[in-house]
Amino acid sequence: MTMRATQTAKELDIYCAQLEAAGLDAPWSRPGPLIPPKPTAAQVHLWRWREIEPLLRESSDFLSLHRGAERRVLRLRNPGVPERTAAHSLVVALQYLLPGEVAPAHRHSPSAIRFMLRGEGAYTTVDGQRCAMQPGDLVVTPSMAWHDHGNTGAQPVIWMDILDWQVVRFLENLTYEAYPEDRQAEISSPGPDLFHPWSEAYAALLSLAEKESDPFDDVLLEYTDSVSGGSLRPTVGCYLQMLRSGMQTRAHSESSCAVYHVISGNGFTTVNDDRLEWEAGDFFVVPPMARHAHANTGSEPALLFSAQDRPLLKAVGLYRAEPSL
Numbered sequence: 001m002t003m004r005a006t007q008t009a010k011e012l013d014i015y016c017a018q019l020e021a022a023g024l025d026a027p028w029s030r031p032g033p034l035i036p037p038k039p040t041a042a043q044v045h046l047w048r049w050r051e052i053e054p055l056l057r058e059s060s061d062f063l064s065l066h067r068g069a070e071r072r073v074l075r076l077r078n079p080g081v082p083e084r085t086a087a088h089s090l091v092v093a094l095q096y097l098l099p100g101e102v103a104p105a106h107r108h109s110p111s112a113i114r115f116m117l118r119g120e121g122a123y124t125t126v127d128g129q130r131c132a133m134q135p136g137d138l139v140v141t142p143s144m145a146w147h148d149h150g151n152t153g154a155q156p157v158i159w160m161d162i163l164d165w166q167v168v169r170f171l172e173n174l175t176y177e178a179y180p181e182d183r184q185a186e187i188s189s190p191g192p193d194l195f196h197p198w199s200e201a202y203a204a205l206l207s208l209a210e211k212e213s214d215p216f217d218d219v220l221l222e223y224t225d226s227v228s229g230g231s232l233r234p235t236v237g238c239y240l241q242m243l244r245s246g247m248q249t250r251a252h253s254e255s256s257c258a259v260y261h262v263i264s265g266n267g268f269t270t271v272n273d274d275r276l277e278w279e280a281g282d283f284f285v286v287p288p289m290a291r292h293a294h295a296n297t298g299s300e301p302a303l304l305f306s307a308q309d310r311p312l313l314k315a316v317g318l319y320r321a322e323p324s325l
């Protein structure tokens with residue numbers, strides 16, 4: 001058989017039809033790179049608490065008391081993400097529970113991290129460990145841990161849910177199970193490994209502030225799993241951050257994605273060419289490789305909480321951070 005350097009277009013068509021029949025693909029038969037590029041879906045976005053809160057409170061008009069309370073969430077929706085989540089890798093939802101409402105116990109493969117925002121009397125039970133949540137408290141619900149939650153207080157409560165279901169869904173491992181009705185629930189006191197009270201996190205942040213200042217983040221504390229010493233979940237890390245009054249951080253870009261919540265204070269974050277002016281309660285997203293820097297324009301320290309996919313990127317060797325010149 002003689003080799004020819006070029007085949008006719010018709011011969012290529014016949015060859016490609018044979019490939020298709022054999023379940024094969026020749027990426028070089030089409031123009032463009034061998035690995036198709038994928039533009040960043042997550043866009044820079046700011047959600048304002050003064051718009052969120054009234055809409056959250058109104059949501060209880062549509063899902064009545066004791067029915068559907070566990071479904072009464074509003075998700076932060078990034079305009080660039082087809083699945084209508086805060087980012088391609090991070091899902092952030094706001095849960096609104098009226099007094100007396102209880103969500104039925106269940107478990108699922110995605111992990112959830114709850115960060116309490118407003119109100120008194122909320123609790124989450126994780127694998128039988130009941131955690132009462134005050135504003136600023138954080139509770140981890142690992143993958144496949146049984147959990148339920150409710151509001152025993154006299155006023156509505158609001159918390160923030162951070163979920164990794166976009167990653168789990170990409171890996172085609174989504175599962176969900178309701179708690180069997182014939183099984184007796186066992187309740188015990190909160191486990192120190194899943195419950196991170198505000199008092200402890202804030203005290204650790206204050207003591208870190210006495211020791212160091214990071215040029216890109218000022219004072220940044222990562223919540224750690226008390227058993228492994230690593231990030232809260234392999235997919236998601238959570239951070240508490242203080243920007244001191246007058247602080248303007250240096251800009252950098254990171255290959256990870258972050259969703260921020262402003263606990264208190266006023267300031268702005270520049271993300272690429274956008275300037276996001278934020279105040280208490282607001283949320284904003286910093287997409288992968290977006291150049292960003294934070295500034296506190298208030299007279300008090302600003303406190304930011306963030307959920308980031310940084311641990312996942314580190315685990316697969318893709319995390320990098322580059323200072324901007």
Ligand SMILES: [Fe+2]
Pocket residue numbers: 106107108112147
């Ligand atoms: Fe759940």
Ligand SMILES: [Fe+2]
Pocket residue numbers: 216217252254292
């Ligand atoms: Fe950063």
